[in-house]
Amino acid sequence: MLVKDAVTLKIALPKIPDIELVALEGLDRLAHHMGIAEEKIGEAKILVTEAIINALEHSGEKSPPVRVEFTMTTKELVIFVRDYGKGFEPASIGEPDIRTKMGSKNKRGWGLKVMKSMSDDFRIESGKHGTKITIRKLLT
Amino acid sequence: MEQQFTLTSEMRDNRLIISTSGYVNNVGGEAIAKEFSRHFEKGTKEVIINLAQSKVVNSVGMSFLIEIIEQLHEANGKLIFTNLDPAVEKMLSIMGLFKFAGKEPTVEHAMKSFAHQK
Numbered sequence: 001m002l003v004k005d006a007v008t009l010k011i012a013l014p015k016i017p018d019i020e021l022v023a024l025e026g027l028d029r030l031a032h033h034m035g036i037a038e039e040k041i042g043e044a045k046i047l048v049t050e051a052i053i054n055a056l057e058h059s060g061e062k063s064p065p066v067r068v069e070f071t072m073t074t075k076e077l078v079i080f081v082r083d084y085g086k087g088f089e090p091a092s093i094g095e096p097d098i099r100t101k102m103g104s105k106n107k108r109g110w111g112l113k114v115m116k117s118m119s120d121d122f123r124i125e126s127g128k129h130g131t132k133i134t135i136r137k138l139l140t
Numbered sequence: 141m142e143q144q145f146t147l148t149s150e151m152r153d154n155r156l157i158i159s160t161s162g163y164v165n166n167v168g169g170e171a172i173a174k175e176f177s178r179h180f181e182k183g184t185k186e187v188i189i190n191l192a193q194s195k196v197v198n199s200v201g202m203s204f205l206i207e208i209i210e211q212l213h214e215a216n217g218k219l220i221f222t223n224l225d226p227a228v229e230k231m232l233s234i235m236g237l238f239k240f241a242g243k244e245p246t247v248e249h250a251m252k253s254f255a256h257q258k
């Protein structure tokens with residue numbers, strides 16, 4: 001099998017609607033270049049989408065752009081997403097449950113669960129200067 | 141780049157079929173929910189959501205579908221998803237949506253599934 005070196009893509013995303021699609025386009029091109037299976041690309045896209053919409057949600061209108069970095073080999077993808085918002089306490093976010101959500105007005109709040117469940121490693125650091133999310137996804 | 145979200149709907153044998161195209165974000169999810177409500181108010185209780193042309197979704201968009209599942213559940217109705225991309229199917233499974241909604245490979249399979257429940 002042809003072994004390719006790691007490739008890295010760095011993007012700064014301003015807070016405008018659907019800007020996460022720009023990152024997905026870059027991810028798609030990297031993944032096809034590396035010969036990654038479609039199913040893994042699909043899961044990677046969901047992880048990237050969730051990480052970016054989380055970051056954009058916590059960014060203020062005047063915050064610097066959200067920084068996104070992908071590092072991909074044929075074996076794994078590392079996604080790093082950094083926002084400069086006010087941060088939040090990840091431990092305070094309860095695990096969402098469909099039965100509870102069905103009786104509640106707030107149906108949202110699934111992003112962290114999706115990222116944790118779909119990734120092979122998930123790390124989050126958040127404080128008053130923003131939030132950093134690092135996700136590792138195996139691609140084989 | 142992924143396409144802009146669009147939606148079409150049709151009634152077939154008193155069942156609502158909503159087919160989407162493009163990115164299902166909060167705007168797309170809300171549009172699906174509105175289309176559902178329009179028919180639910182008239183008594184439609186069997187609904188198919190065909191996501192064949194939506195390979196990218198987010199959890200905010202999908203959270204609008206919980207409202208649909210909830211209303212159908214309370215009315216003894218049912219929602220069936222069809223043509224799911226494997227990654228989207230995995231996401232909906234993580235969210236637990238298949239505890240209260242069905243999934244079938246195609247719209248035709250979903251129509252048969254509803255017919256067999258009669």
